[in-house]
Amino acid sequence: MKLPWKFLLPAFAFAILVGFFIVGLRQDPGAIPSPLLGKPAPEFSLESLGDPSWKVGSADFAGRPWLLNVWATWCVGCREEHEALLAIARENRLPIMGLNWRDDRALALRWLAQLGNPYVSVAYDPEGRTAIDWGVYGAPETFLIGADGAVLRKHIGPLTAEIWERDFLPLLPPAAEEG
Amino acid sequence: MRLIAITVLLMLGASAVAIDTGQRFEDPAQQARYERLIRDLRCLVCQNESVADSNAMLANDLRREVRELIVAGRSDAEIRVFMTERYGDFVLYRPPVKPRTWLLWSAPVLFLLGGLGVVAVVVLRRARAARANPATLDEEPDRQ
Numbered sequence: 001m002k003l004p005w006k007f008l009l010p011a012f013a014f015a016i017l018v019g020f021f022i023v024g025l026r027q028d029p030g031a032i033p034s035p036l037l038g039k040p041a042p043e044f045s046l047e048s049l050g051d052p053s054w055k056v057g058s059a060d061f062a063g064r065p066w067l068l069n070v071w072a073t074w075c076v077g078c079r080e081e082h083e084a085l086l087a088i089a090r091e092n093r094l095p096i097m098g099l100n101w102r103d104d105r106a107l108a109l110r111w112l113a114q115l116g117n118p119y120v121s122v123a124y125d126p127e128g129r130t131a132i133d134w135g136v137y138g139a140p141e142t143f144l145i146g147a148d149g150a151v152l153r154k155h156i157g158p159l160t161a162e163i164w165e166r167d168f169l170p171l172l173p174p175a176a177e178e179g
Numbered sequence: 180m181r182l183i184a185i186t187v188l189l190m191l192g193a194s195a196v197a198i199d200t201g202q203r204f205e206d207p208a209q210q211a212r213y214e215r216l217i218r219d220l221r222c223l224v225c226q227n228e229s230v231a232d233s234n235a236m237l238a239n240d241l242r243r244e245v246r247e248l249i250v251a252g253r254s255d256a257e258i259r260v261f262m263t264e265r266y267g268d269f270v271l272y273r274p275p276v277k278p279r280t281w282l283l284w285s286a287p288v289l290f291l292l293g294g295l296g297v298v299a300v301v302v303l304r305r306a307r308a309a310r311a312n313p314a315t316l317d318e319e320p321d322r323q
Contacts, residue, residue: 032223035267102236128240135265137223137237 034135034154041068041145042133049100049108049122056097056123061145065152065172067096068143069119069159070131072103073111075139081158082115088164089118093172098122101131101139144168198234201246209249216245216258219272229272 036042045057060066069085071078089096098119100108105124112122125131134143144153152171155163199217204210214231220241222233230238230245241262248258262270274280 032269033267035264102240128236129244132240132244132265135267137266 031156032137034151036135036143036151037154038150038152040149041143041151042130044123044130044133046123046125046130049098049105049112049124052124056121058145060097060121061095062149064147065094066145067094067168068099068134068145069096070099070101070134070136070139070141070143072101072139073107074103077158078140079115081140081160082118084159084161084164085118086116087161088159095120099130099134099136100124101136102126102128144171146171147173198232199242201242204246204249212255213246213249216249216255217242219259220245220262221270221272223266223270 041058043058045055045059048054048056067088085096096119098121100122103124103126105126108122108124112119123130128136134141138156140158142155142159143151146152153168155167204213217231218229220230222228222230222235222238222241224235224237225233228235228238230241232238244261245258248261253261259271268274274283276284
């Protein structure tokens with residue numbers, strides 16, 4: 001018995017649906033592309049976490065690549081990535097600035113004393129204003145800023161050695177140049 | 180009747196539990212703009228809630244930001260640009276019409292046209308069948 005072609009329509013419709021699912025379900029809904037990529041890094045000047053009289057800002061490392069890491073003591077992922085950050089700091093390829101987001105100064109300082117401090121400096125942003133300028137919506141987030149001051153890369157979620165080597169290192173100038 | 184009254188009162192009660200703890204605007208027009216804007220902004224941590232509905236820390240910060248921009252005299256369009264420059268189009272619940280979203284925006288019309296097409300085919304086919312064989316229409320009464 002030959003089936004009329006229209007009996008195949010539901011099968012086609014189903015195939016299209018499956019196609020959408022295959023594409024859609026593989027995407028990470030938490031990874032929202034940042035509109036900042038390729039654009040100049042948003043400027044800021046905030047109190048230093050350790051010393052309120054000292055200003056820390058986006059111009060501190062002008063002319064060289066640097067990393068901005070958004071963290072807080074209430075953030076589980078930040079604890080998870082802390083070892084990776086310490087390892088990157090030990091590589092000494094580029095300075096890491098911390099952006100302490102919506103946190104308590106005393107708690108944050110205790111965290112750094114206990115777990116080690118990978119940051120050259122930490123900007124204190126208890127109201128989250130600078131974080132909004134950078135499009136931050138969930139810590140940890142890590143931005144790579146190039147020597148020309150443009151945002152080259154954004155990673156959302158805990159950083160690992162693999163992610164660092166795969167997504168960030170290729171964007172850096174050769175190690176010899178960095179000294 | 181009493182049941183309806185109770186239901187309505189309960190619904191009013193639910194909306195009285197405000198998530199937004201910020202101060203209201205003096206100017207009702209500004210308050211209306213503020214409420215409309217935060218309803219149209221997505222809370223990015225809790226992606227299926229608007230900035231108006233969410234009590235996430237980020238939503239709270241974004242409400243404060245919208246409030247301050249309104250006070251600073253910025254227009255609705257400027258506030259939306261402020262948000263998309265930082266968070267991308269994803270922050271808007273009403274995506275802008277651009278080449279990437281043409282399919283999205285035209286989908287309802289396309290589905291409607293598709294449906295009309297199906298209806299037209301069915302109606303025409305029935306009409307043709309009726310014309311070709313008029314007897315089928317009043318076949319039943321004749322049977323007796």
